[in-house]
Amino acid sequence: MDKIHFFGAAIGLGMIVIGAALGIGKFAAAAAESIARQPSAADKITGAVNLPLFLLEGVAILAEVFVLLIVLLK
Amino acid sequence: MTTMFVQEMVQERAAEGHAGGFDAGEVIIHHVANSSLEDPLIRLPTLLGIDFSVTKHVFMLWLVAAIVFIVVTWAVRRYLKQDRLIPSGFMNGLEAVVEFVRDQIVQPNVGQKWVSTWAPLVLTLFVFILGANAIGLIPIFDVIGLLDHYVLHTAEDSFVKHLLRGGTTATANFNVTAALATITFGAIIVAGSKAHGFVTHWKNIVPHGLHPLIYVLLIPIEVMGMFVRPFALTMRLAANMTGGHIAILAILSFVFLFAELAGRAVAGIGVGMLVSVPLAVGISGLEIIIVLVQAYVFTLLTAVFIGMAIHVHH
Numbered sequence: 001m002d003k004i005h006f007f008g009a010a011i012g013l014g015m016i017v018i019g020a021a022l023g024i025g026k027f028a029a030a031a032a033e034s035i036a037r038q039p040s041a042a043d044k045i046t047g048a049v050n051l052p053l054f055l056l057e058g059v060a061i062l063a064e065v066f067v068l069l070i071v072l073l074k
Numbered sequence: 075m076t077t078m079f080v081q082e083m084v085q086e087r088a089a090e091g092h093a094g095g096f097d098a099g100e101v102i103i104h105h106v107a108n109s110s111l112e113d114p115l116i117r118l119p120t121l122l123g124i125d126f127s128v129t130k131h132v133f134m135l136w137l138v139a140a141i142v143f144i145v146v147t148w149a150v151r152r153y154l155k156q157d158r159l160i161p162s163g164f165m166n167g168l169e170a171v172v173e174f175v176r177d178q179i180v181q182p183n184v185g186q187k188w189v190s191t192w193a194p195l196v197l198t199l200f201v202f203i204l205g206a207n208a209i210g211l212i213p214i215f216d217v218i219g220l221l222d223h224y225v226l227h228t229a230e231d232s233f234v235k236h237l238l239r240g241g242t243t244a245t246a247n248f249n250v251t252a253a254l255a256t257i258t259f260g261a262i263i264v265a266g267s268k269a270h271g272f273v274t275h276w277k278n279i280v281p282h283g284l285h286p287l288i289y290v291l292l293i294p295i296e297v298m299g300m301f302v303r304p305f306a307l308t309m310r311l312a313a314n315m316t317g318g319h320i321a322i323l324a325i326l327s328f329v330f331l332f333a334e335l336a337g338r339a340v341a342g343i344g345v346g347m348l349v350s351v352p353l354a355v356g357i358s359g360l361e362i363i364i365v366l367v368q369a370y371v372f373t374l375l376t377a378v379f380i381g382m383a384i385h386v387h388h
Contacts, residue, residue: 047178051378053370058310065313 008072016067020060027053096334098327106319107339108247109240115233130240131247138244142205175200179374183381188269195261196377199237199254203245204369207315210243211361246315248308255304258376262300264382307375314368318361325353 031049035042128136146168153165155215161169179200180193219238228234244250266275279296280289306333328350333342 047182051374054310054367054374058306058371061313061317062306062309064317065309 005070009067012070013064013067016060016063020056023056024053027056096327096330098324098331101327102320104240105323106241106243106246106316108215109236115236129277130237130242131244131250133237134206134242134244135250135269138202138209140205141209142201146201150351169202172197175373179370179377183374183377184265184384185381188265188384191268192265192380193260194375195257195293196373199257199376200369200373203254203311203372204366206245206250207243207365207369210241210246210315210319211358211365214243215242222329241319243315243319245311246319248312251308251311254311254372255308258307258379259300259304261376262379262383265380269384270386275383303375305377307372311368311372314364318357318364322357322361323352325350 007026027049031045081243109130111125111127111129114129116128118126118128120126149165149168153159153161176189176193176198180196181189184192215237218234222228222234222238226234245254263275266278269275279300279378280292284292326346329342329346331342332345333339335341
């Protein structure tokens with residue numbers, strides 16, 4: 001029972017991946033749809049998508065770091 | 075029942091690691107982290123309680139800075155000495171990078187008036203972070219280690235032996251990225267002060283004209299936000315760089331784990347050829363993309379935060 005933090009870390013990591021994948025997936029879908037609606041604005045849309053995409057990815061990476069901390073520091 | 079079995083296996087594995095078998099965790103951490111503070115490359119004195127000895131990541135910082143500085147200034151000086159300013163070869167690429175950063179990253183966020191003030195800082199950050207990330211991907215020190223092991227046989231305490239301890243990615247160390255984020259933090263304050271005046275910059279952090287009680291809640295949140303953004307920059311860059319290396323090393327350590335599990339080296343080599351090396355090559359390709367993207371993201375966010383301090387949107 002003293003190794004239960006591994007279990008918690010693994011579940012946490014799975015949830016992080018689900019959350020990040022859902023968020024980024026929705027984003028990509030919205031971007032693709034809006035480019036399909038107006039192909040001439042493709043550059044602007046790509047530019048606008050970049051920033052929130054990496055912020056979301058940053059959140060996921062931050063959370064993974066904390067999970068790693070749980071595993072390494074007990 | 076199952077938990078007890080798993081517990082037994084984990085304890086067995088841990089004991090194995092301690093008994094001189096292959097401890098994957100320790101090897102991986104050793105390959106990614108900085109060299110030990112007690113055992114630095116160059117021992118320097120301790121000033122004001124801060125030990126200034128040169129560890130491996132400090133050495134990599136200097137190396138990357140020297141390489142970037144020499145390459146860029148040499149290319150630009152050679153280009154400027156020409157009669158007609160037509161860039162060619164490396165200078166062409168450098169000019170494309172500079173134009174990309176200035177026109178796509180700095181100018182949309184900061185506005186035409188402040189581009190020449192902030193473009194140098196943003197460009198420096200971009201080129202330095204790109205250089206530090208990329209040089210971390212090149213296993214030159216491992217090659218030097220091979221050379222040392224088979225050819226040179228330097229002493230146990232030599233500079234060359236010290237070069238083999240620890241990882242080469244300077245930006246994988248969160249202290250390095252924290253320093254870069256501190257530069258961003260300072261730049262935000264300087265940008266706001268230059269654009270609006272020192273006191274007005276601090277007043278601009280919260281929107282004007284709200285009910286006084288809301289300010290009690292809003293000011294701590296905004297101040298916290300001011301600190302959280304550079305912290306996120308720090309952790310994003312450091313974690314991305316460390317994570318990539320850990321992934322590659324973990325996959326390559328399958329070779330050794332399987333060799334130990336099966337008791338013979340052929341098993342390890344087989345697994346290596348079929349699974350580990352192709353997967354590691356794939357992840358290294360992903361690493362190259364991540365290197366570029368993380369440099370771009372750090373620079374983009376710096377430009378965005380500077381722009382937010384200059385054009386207050388509320």
